[in-house]
Amino acid sequence: MVAVMVVCLAAIAAVAITLLVVSAGATTGGERAPRAGAVSSAAVEEPECAENAPITQVLSSGSAWTMCWRVDHNTGLVLEDVTFAPAGHKQMQVLASLTIGQLEVPYDTGVRTTEDITAQGFGGRSMLTLGEKSCGGERVTADVPLVGDGSVGGVETREVLCRETVDGGIAYHATADTPGAEAVVERRTDLRLSTVSKVGWYEYVTQYTFGADGSITPELGATGDLSPADYTDKAHGWAVGEGDHHHAASHSHNAVWKVHWALGGRGGQRVEQYDARDTDEMGPKSRVVAGSLQAIEREGTREMGNRRWWRVLNPARLNEDGHPVSYEIGLGASSSFTFTRDDGHEHGGYDIAFTEATDCQLFATANRDGHCGRGVPDYVSDREVLDDVVAWVAVGFHHVPRDEDQSPMESHWQGFTMIPRDVTATRPDVPPGHESVNGSPPPAG
Ligand SMILES: [Cu+2]
Numbered sequence: 001m002v003a004v005m006v007v008c009l010a011a012i013a014a015v016a017i018t019l020l021v022v023s024a025g026a027t028t029g030g031e032r033a034p035r036a037g038a039v040s041s042a043a044v045e046e047p048e049c050a051e052n053a054p055i056t057q058v059l060s061s062g063s064a065w066t067m068c069w070r071v072d073h074n075t076g077l078v079l080e081d082v083t084f085a086p087a088g089h090k091q092m093q094v095l096a097s098l099t100i101g102q103l104e105v106p107y108d109t110g111v112r113t114t115e116d117i118t119a120q121g122f123g124g125r126s127m128l129t130l131g132e133k134s135c136g137g138e139r140v141t142a143d144v145p146l147v148g149d150g151s152v153g154g155v156e157t158r159e160v161l162c163r164e165t166v167d168g169g170i171a172y173h174a175t176a177d178t179p180g181a182e183a184v185v186e187r188r189t190d191l192r193l194s195t196v197s198k199v200g201w202y203e204y205v206t207q208y209t210f211g212a213d214g215s216i217t218p219e220l221g222a223t224g225d226l227s228p229a230d231y232t233d234k235a236h237g238w239a240v241g242e243g244d245h246h247h248a249a250s251h252s253h254n255a256v257w258k259v260h261w262a263l264g265g266r267g268g269q270r271v272e273q274y275d276a277r278d279t280d281e282m283g284p285k286s287r288v289v290a291g292s293l294q295a296i297e298r299e300g301t302r303e304m305g306n307r308r309w310w311r312v313l314n315p316a317r318l319n320e321d322g323h324p325v326s327y328e329i330g331l332g333a334s335s336s337f338t339f340t341r342d343d344g345h346e347h348g349g350y351d352i353a354f355t356e357a358t359d360c361q362l363f364a365t366a367n368r369d370g371h372c373g374r375g376v377p378d379y380v381s382d383r384e385v386l387d388d389v390v391a392w393v394a395v396g397f398h399h400v401p402r403d404e405d406q407s408p409m410e411s412h413w414q415g416f417t418m419i420p421r422d423v424t425a426t427r428p429d430v431p432p433g434h435e436s437v438n439g440s441p442p443p444a445g
Contacts, residue, residue, distance in 0.1 A: 044091055047081035052142055055163060059212035060189040061171065061429040062087030069193065071144050071160060074363070075099040075258075076122025077195045077206045084214050084420070086428035092317075093262045094327065096357070098218065100206065101258035101392060102364035106340040108236045108250040112227075113340045114200065118366040122197035122206060129158045134196055137164030164192045168211055176433060184431040188212040201225045205411060214423060216327075218257050219415030222397075226405050238401045248401035254337045255414060256364035256376070259391040260357055263314040263325055269389040270315055271296040271354050272326075276307040299380040301350035304331050310352060311421055312389055320425035321438070328421045329391060334414070337396040339365050345377035350394060355379040357388040364392055 046054040049068035056066040067082040078099040085091035100122065106113035120126055124146050130139045139159040147153030171188035175181060194207040205221035230249035231237065237247035261269050272293045281288040289307075296302070302310070313326035331351055338349035342365050353376045355361065360372035361379050373379045376392050397414040404410060426438050 044083075044085045047083065049081070052140075055140075055191075055193065057165065057191040057210070059165070059191060059210075060168075060187065061212040063212055063214060063428055064091070065191055065210045066091070069142075069161065071123045071127060071142050071195070072099065072121075073123040073145050073148055074117050074121040075101070076117075076127055076197050077161070077193065077208070079193070079208060082210075082216075084210075084423070086214060086420075086424045089424055089428055092264055092325065092423065094216070096260040096262040096266050098208065098216070098257070098259055100218075100220070101256045101362075102254075102339075102366070103204070103220070103256075104252075104254040104339055104341070104365065105202075106252055106254070107227075107230055108252075109230065109232045112230060112251075115341065115366050116199045116204075118363050118368075120199050122195070122199070122204065125156075126197045126199055127158075127160050128196045128198055128203070130160060130162055130196065135162035135164070135194070136166075137162055137192075139163075160195050162192075162194045164194075165189050166192050166209075171212065172427075172431075174431075174434070184433065186429075186431065198224070201227050207415075212429075213427075214420035216418045217415060218259075218393075219413050220253070220255050221411040221413050222253055222399075223409050223411040225407055225409060226401055240401050240403050240406055248405070250398065250400045252335065252337055253397045253399060253414060254339060255395050255397075257393045257395070257416070258364070259329075259393060259418070261312045261327070261389045261391065263312060263327065264317040266357070267388045268314055268316055269387060270313050271386055271389055271391075272311050272313065273302060274309050274311065275305065296354055296386065298383045298385055299353075299355050300383065301353040301376070301380055303349075304334065304336060304351040310391075312391065319422050321422070323422040323425075325423045326421045327418050327423075329393065329416065329418050331393070331395065331416050334394070334416075335396040335398040337394065339375075341365060342377060343374040345375065350376065350392075352394065353380055353392040354386055355390045355392065356384040356386055357390050361390070364394075 044064045044066055046056055046066050047068050051070040054066055054068055058064040064085040068080040070078050072078045080097045082095040083091050083093045103116040127144055140161040140163050141159050143155040143157050145155050168188040168190040171186045173185045175183040189212055191210040194205055197204050201224050202222055203224035207219045209217040226248045232247050232249045234247055237249045240248045272295055274293055276289050276291040279288045279290050310329045311326040313324045315324045317325045319325055336349055336351055360369040365375040367374050393416055395414045395416055
């Protein structure tokens with residue numbers, strides 16, 4: 001048994017809570033703990049949150065997440081001081097903040113576009129009070145500012161955050177080669193936070209899933225109804241009524257998330273791009289593929305590629321194998337896009353951009369503070385050296401309506417995933433029989 005003690009520093013939750021979780025063969029404090037059956041503990045220290053009580057959750061693996069959250073008038077749900085404690089290990093801050101940075105919805109007809117985050121916002125009255133069916137878990141109350149930070153227009157105290165622990169499927173399934181051996185199998189649980197915002201005819205689910213494996217998955221779900229004002233011809237839409245007459249206009253949901261990294265704390269962060277190149281060479285059994293890392297030292301934008309991903313690392317913080325801790329950013333399915341309105345930069349899009357953190361660079365486009373730049377292309381233009389890193393991750397979904405969208409529309413989803421890479425020397429929750437596996441096995445005999 002590993003006891004994970006949660007120490008509350010926040011004034012609103014000044015009482016220490018002790019949570020018990022099960023994990024064998026774990027390590028603590030960077031040193032190897034005695035193997036199977038040993039008892040060790042890790043302290044999960046909650047951050048001091050400015051607004052709401054921190055959210056702390058121990059998951060199936062024995063690993064835990066803790067973070068602050070609040071509702072911003074424009075970006076809606078904002079997560080701050082996000083910290084991961086792998087089972088039996090010291091906790092490590094992962095993110096300074098995580099939120100959406102813009103959502104633009106341009107229609108293929110060219111006659112309409114919206115900038116939902118900066119024009120209307122996901123917070124304020126757009127953020128809907130959750131009912132029983134909108135949340136399978138606990139509905140949490142927040143002060144929702146009606147205008148700006150709430151200091152002028154006031155706040156509404158409503159149940160807007162859904163906090164759930166969900167089944168994350170099979171974590172691992174491994175059967176030993178020895179005859180009669182039983183498989184070690186474990187399912188996992190994930191912490192899921194979500195809010196719902198109504199913008200025009202659409203209702204958007206803002207969702208962040210924190211995995212028992214340390215993964216973070218931001219997603220945007222779109223439901224509600226197709227715009228009744230946007231019907232067009234065959235070339236720009238899809239027939240959704242009887243026959244071939246009523247063509248609902250196709251459109252894009254262009255989302256950019258803003259991820260402010262803080263692996264082990266803010267600053268000292270580095271960025272790398274990984275590419276695996278098919279060398280065109282054939283080995284005895286398979287094609288030879290060569291992987292390489294390229295340092296991204298200065299602000300800039302990058303595009304998706306086959307077998308390409310990025311990572312943010314802290315070279316000053318090593319795991320027990322001597323590898324720098326990092327998080328990998330993987331873009332899954334995305335319809336790459338160029339923003340319709342990007343203040344003179346509407347000529348080439350990006351799938352990810354890296355910028356040096358600045359307090360006034362709030363949105364991917366339509367940033368009001370011109371001094372800081374109007375959007376990501378402005379932010380990267382001075383090619384500052386990266387140290388306190390913000391990643392702007394662009395994920396697009398081109399929505400061609402279908403008959404089933406009426407009505408209401410089934411939720412459609414877009415997002416991406418960030419996973420730990422070398423945060424711990426092995427998986428943190430090693431099951432019995434796997435304690436000695438770390439690296440190439442010793443030669444047989
Ligand atoms: Cu749509």
